[in-house]
Amino acid sequence: MPRTSPLHPFTVLALAAAATATTVAIGRWWLSVAVLLACLLLAAWARRARRLAGLAVAILAPAFGSQLLIHSMADAAGGHVLAAAGPLRITAEGLATAGALGLRTGVLVVAGLLCTLLIDRHDLIAAVDLSPAPPQLGYLLAATLLLLPALEQRQRAIGQAQLLRGATLGGGPRGWFRRVRLRSVPLVLGALQDAADRSAHLAARGFPAAGPHTRLRTVPDSAAQRRVRRIALACIVLGPVAVLAPTWAGAA
């Protein structure tokens, strides 16, 4: 059974943002690798290490492939040429740049995905609802996260219904287009009809409610966590400034 963080969702997000911003600002490979390992350890504690690795690889593999192509295959500036063929030059500097960019993207992706795996989505919705954010935001977040599995399920059901009624799809681009049309048109029209029905019910009940309202779900929070969040938010701005200010002075 996967575990979720006992912390307030905003505490997790603030800590992840502070760690990511400071790591990107420092820009040392060993620190990026250490942050990635720490994220993996936390995911292992939450019993989601395999899921984190799978999701991260799915996002990072094409992005890193792109960075390798752009910076190591077509580097015009580097002096240490490892291989060259026509306009293509593989240089040591280009490979180093691609590696550094890959680590930077990796820290952002892995830290972000870890937050998603550690935070309970119902806690996140409740936290947004209890925050000073407009009440519409909590509704939109909750409705979207709950609608996603419902629409995916409906999309599969529509596909099965089309097969049952004997709709032939064919191959190639024509078959693909027909498949998209047969699934997306009923899906979109049905979803829009549902939204129209829902809006009448919500409007009749005076949504969005102005003023305070009672929430039955509470989110774990404490004075210490609030202090940690304030410090983390300060670190998001001050950490990179403290690290990078000397380089600005040097450039000036």
Add this chain to the structure above:
Amino acid sequence: MSPNLILPETATGHPMRRRMLAAAGALLLAGTYTALVLTQPTGLVDGLGQTVALATFAAYLVAALLLLAAVLPELPVSTLTLIPVALALNIVLGQFVGSVMVPLYLDSLGTVLVGFLAGRRAGAATGVLGTLIWSLFNPTVLPFAAGAALVGFLAGTAARFGALRRPYLAPVAGLAAGVLVGVLSAPVAAFVFGGTSGVGTGALVAAFRSMGDSLLSAVTKQALISDPGDKAIVFLVAALLIYALPRRLSAGFAFVRRHNVLGSRGSR
């Protein structure tokens, strides 16, 4: 899609404050873009490169959040219930299209639908919200929130000025929107990620770079090849879906009625 029968439609907050927030967001976006294009920093992973990456990421994200804060409190209930459907459609259809190996995204279909039916403010809000929620599954999309807001804003603008009154006008509007969105998003791809998110687009950027282009120039050219085609298809598909809607549904949106978005199709 009836209007509120019991309570008057009131927007919370102050109109002047919302206008100031929207202006601040637009200014921040325009200022960051102009600064990046004029200075075109060369280093990507040195001290200056890290500064540019973090500043670009933060400025584009903060600008998108300011625009969202300006727009969200004034959206009517009919639009608020439409937005989650649009966000879920973006994700579900984007994943489905992506899973069949066709080089299209179609992940802004819901955003464009909202822009067409509920106007540019609702479209922009949907773009930002869609990116924020999508970032729970893929954090790299976060700094592209401003580009997604622009897609929704331009869809609403195109619908307001008659892009849905003739079927052939929608893809033309999509082409123009794709150019603007590609140009706006290129600095994020170049300076935050140092390239693109896919190997195919990366190969295109590498080809432009090997011909002597700067990174920003190469990424912009690649975006100008990919984005207009994708947005033209998305705008056309969204227009066809809206034509297929029952009239009582499409006419339920005040924006569609006020600006005669569907022309003679809406009065049939």
